[in-house]
Amino acid sequence: MLLRLSGLFLALSFISACSSTSPTEDSAQASSIQLETYYDYVLYNPNDQQIIENTHSLAMQLADSQVVLFGEYHSHPAIHLAQLRLLEALYQQQNQLSLSMEQFNRSQQTVLNSYLTNEIGEEWLIKQTKAWDNYRSDYRPLVEFAKDKQLTVVAANAPREHVRCIGQQGLGYLEGLEESERAKLAQDFTTDDPAYQQRLFGNAHHGDSEQSNNHFFAMLAWDETMAESIVKQLENQSTQQVMHTVGNFHIEQRQGTYSRVEQRLNGQKVSSLVAINHEEFEKLSDQQKQALGDYLIVVKGLPKRYQNKANQLAEFKHIKKQSNKQCKSAN
Template sequence: MSLFFLSACSATPPKEQATPSADIQLQTYYDYALYNPNDQQIVENTQSLAKQLADSQVILFGEYHSHPAIHLAQLRLLEALYQQQNQISLSMEQFNRSQQALLDSYLANEIGEEWLIKQTKAWDNYRSDYRPLVEFAKDKQLTVVAANAPREHVRCIGQQGLGYLEGLEESERSKLAQDFTTNDPAYQQRLFGNAHHGDSEQSKNHFFAMLAWDETMAESITLQLQSQTTQQVMHTVGNFHIEQRQGTYSRVEQRLEGKKVSSLVAINHSEFIKLSEQQKQALGDYLIVVKSLPVRYQNKANQQAEFKHIKKQSSKQCKSAN
């Protein structure tokens, strides 16, 4: 999810579910079910989902990073949306604004993929999970928006707060959203959970850092939708940023008053069957139900070692905002 909060191959042909929700069967990590919590029905496939999303200007597709079924569904949905509305753009959390020129150069065949990956320090799972999306967009000559805020600026906001922005040159300041809505206690509570200490300076700064991602992605999506070439935007983003219509979701709605925003939130099948219908509706506009990924840590010492490494990376000192 962030520096501050931690949150494959198969011979089996990918399957799309078309069964009642109580009978969802997920055999492989490429299987998924699409669920509409409003009518409590399984959506037959991504083509059917695309039809239901035809009047949505923004589709926020939440993900568990590196989950094969989710990344497969993202590609299928982008294809289906394109078939019915070719004035669509792909927006991605996985690239930030400082990398837009490189991404544009790649899409224009001015640089190769290896140069793109190395120069943008692309996510480790780019080749397996995000390459198909980018290549589809490249083939169809679609815009790909590098929507996120640069990680180095987000890290410094986490240390110094929003005052850090005041010391940035305009060329750097433009890589983050101009406006921040900081009064959001429900989202702040979900971020910190039972460990919430909202009055501490450190907690506030960590929350502002999360907002730097949400606000910048929302602004990037909005700016693209306001262009003359785009009627619809699909945005790939970590699940936390859009769950319960908070975070990026709410910030897009603020900026696009009167336009329809829809979310597709990922949920593990084991969690899905425990939720009431009211809870499912609160989670998102649509759900993609998937198999749980393998347990990250069986050994607590391994987990603590990883936390220590991440904490060390996030504690690198930033230049003073002044």
């Protein structure tokens, strides 16, 4: 989600599991990581500094985790491939599994359910939920696997229109919402989180800025709502484990959605799989890798988004304009 949020907050393995022919799959004990294509990835346990052989092996290590948070760089082919393979592997050892997704919000749950029960077709699902542009290429495989296995898919996120209004008006916006709309966002917010706030804004953060605080509260609206959605699904007796797909920023360093899930789990275990590109991975110390997440998925870095500042600023200006559309007060 971070790539999608850049404007809002500036202004407002290897091919694993089933493949036995992948060169990286056969080199799990190799001393160096080689990633030739955008479909190659390596799964890594930072606690013992060992490469994990494949997604089946990772699933075994995650067997006692009630919640598995799978971080992603949106539209990275290797990560989306690994998400599907891990979902398959988790299902094979625990069929009381649910899939939770950042990519749908609570207001879309009814439509999503209608698709899963074959009441509507995919095109109607995409149009009615205004699905992400990369739904067909990246998220369709996950949803179709869940549909085939009759797994629950949780539309976990907060509606964008409410998040945008929080970014403009602060948490006071929630007080004016009707009960049905208020239920689309988490009931509880933990706002005292300076480390997460600092990571979000970096050196640009000014703790006494009302605008900065409102932008942070908007970020929390996503984190808190996703966390609450995940844990509510665990309260359903048909679910013993939830795998949640989410933008990497939300779970790095066990902050954001990770910490909010942990707060609500009452001692149950949450585990993260955090994405990192190979160049960054090589620069981190063992301690830094451990701090980043419980497990890592190492991938080939995506192409540079902008070659010059002018192009980048033009894109940010467009996103800022969209994010700053006038928000009507809920009062």
